[in-house]
Amino acid sequence: MNNHTPISESAMLQEMGIDLYSVRDPDFFEATEKHVIVPSDGCKLLLVADIPPNMDELSYLQKILATLPLDLEQAERVMADDLQQVSLDGIEWVWFCGSPSTPVENVNVLNSQPLSLLMNDVEMRRELWNQIKSYKAAQ
Numbered sequence: 001m002n003n004h005t006p007i008s009e010s011a012m013l014q015e016m017g018i019d020l021y022s023v024r025d026p027d028f029f030e031a032t033e034k035h036v037i038v039p040s041d042g043c044k045l046l047l048v049a050d051i052p053p054n055m056d057e058l059s060y061l062q063k064i065l066a067t068l069p070l071d072l073e074q075a076e077r078v079m080a081d082d083l084q085q086v087s088l089d090g091i092e093w094v095w096f097c098g099s100p101s102t103p104v105e106n107v108n109v110l111n112s113q114p115l116s117l118l119m120n121d122v123e124m125r126r127e128l129w130n131q132i133k134s135y136k137a138a139q
Helices: 007-015 055-066 080-085 123-138
Strands: 043-048 074-080 093-096 107-114
Touching: 043 080, 074 080, 107 123
Parallel strands: 043 074, 043 093, 093 107
Antiparallel strands: none
């Protein structure tokens, strides 16, 4: 399974107790080629998070996506280590959710704590909402 699995599938597999694995350092395997990760057609947001959202977080994520306005099918999770390999063609948003931010060009960038913390902290939610509003005001 790859690291850019649609978010809803990752959450479902996690709820089933199925672990997702990836190679963190492909250079370790000399025979492997570096490849470009291409998000699925229609993907507009990359959620940069090393841990996939669980079902409760997924429900909360849907509410946040609706403000962009996007739906869950337009979002995919990617691990922070893999972001440099992702093709950003067609991507409008990159959301660093509990992952350190890295420079990304020509997309809207959001930064927040992990969804598990964001769900329960009003100040963190306000900070994220202010980021979203700043992009909307600039449009």
